[in-house]
Amino acid sequence: MNHHRAIAAVFAVHGAVAGTLATRIPWIEHRLDLGPGVLGLALLCPSIGAFLAMPTASRLAHRLGERPAVRLLIALWCGVLLLPALAPAPGWLFAAMLLYGAAAGTSDVVMNGHAVNVERHIGRSIMSGLHGLWCVGSMLAGGIGVLAAHTRVDARIHFGLVAAVLLGAGLLAGRGLLAHRAAADAPAPRRYTLPNRAVLGIGLVGFCATFAEGASADWSAVYLTEVAGAGPGVAAASFTGFMAFMAATRLVGDRLVRAFGPVRVVRYGGATAVLGGVLVVTARTPVPGIAGFALIGVGVATVLPLVFAAAGDRGRTPGEGVAGVATITYLSVLTAPAITGWIAEGLSYPAAFGVITCVVAVMVLSAGRLATGGRDGHGGSGPGAVAAPGPAATGEPASR
Incomplete structure (x- = not known):
């Protein structure tokens, strides 16, 4: 698998995780008997988790190297898909959604940072197409989710199967990523990165x-x-x-x-x-x-x-x-x-x-x-x- 195809597969996997959860929110709402206000707060948690965690992502990529960081965080992102469906009460759901958002945001940062380096390596613009494949992955997984909801498949079973398949696809794609590390004299990222x-x-x-x-x-x-x-x-x-x-x-x-x-x-x-x-x-x-x-x-x-x-x-x-x-x-x-x-x-x-x-x-x-x-x-x-x-x-x- 060449570098372009590998990072494209990573983007599709990332989108598929997001599309899977989006289709089963009603199942989670019904299982926990959530009111609109509580559900709204739960749906706010992923953005909060991502916002808090993303500034630390570049330091992780610097320590591990980009390819290991992308593989690790995509695997984590696939794994946390199970947490919202397993949450036994609203408080646990809030925690699960915060972790889900943190995994979403950090994996988003490292895969986009890696995509910038792949773009330079191959010498042409690819970023828009990668984000297009993210949308495609999200829509395809959403279609599977609609079918699972229509046939009343338990979301815990649905998420477990999807997470396993996407985890395998993400790890396989990760083997083809560009082996890129910052130069030895490059500045280490700050512990908490703020934009210049x-x-x-x-x-x-x-x-x-x-x-x-x-x-x-x-x-x-x-x-x-x-x-x-x-x-x-x-x-x-x-x-x-x-x-x-x-x-x-x-x-x-x-x-x-x-x-x-x-x-x-x-x-x-x-x-x-x-x-x-x-x-x-x-x-x-x-x-x-x-x-x-x-x-x-x-x-x-x-x-x-x-x-x-x-x-x-x-x-x-x-x-x-x-x-x-x-x-x-x-x-x-x-x-x-x-x-x-x-x-x-x-x-x-x-x-x-x-x-x-x-x-x-x-x-x-x-x-x-x-x-x-x-x-x-x-x-x-x-x-x-x-x-x-x-x-x-x-x-x-x-x-x-």
């Missing part, structure tokens, strides 16, 4: 994109029901469509990056998402609303992969850069649904998505932060091209 100024600027772009993504994913069905008069089936299908358009865009995103460079891809994508936001805000029937959410998905799809790639180049090491920007984007994921709900309750749903559209506009204006070294952003000479391994690739501070 350059990564903060890149993180702003990622924050805006994930804010729009998280709000749209969580509120699209409610919006279409309350504002556009959609029936339950049509409203639920809007989320599937949103994710499908995101996945498809990410799978072709690397070609766009190689053709136009990341800055133009983010700007054009942002303009598409702004158009989608305008459609959502003005929609009073389901069709334009669904189209608007689909355009938001298309517009923000490639941003997070490009943000991770840029942050990997601007941190002291790729791992630190990715950890810093991941912390910012998870903060966005953590706050976006709640802020959207507060605005909708205080004003209206269209007003809430009007604010989200403005957030996307900020992303468009900030896209220049992804530029590198003053290059022109075209084809192989632009920021979309992957430079030969240089200071950042060997763990030394980037000079840009």
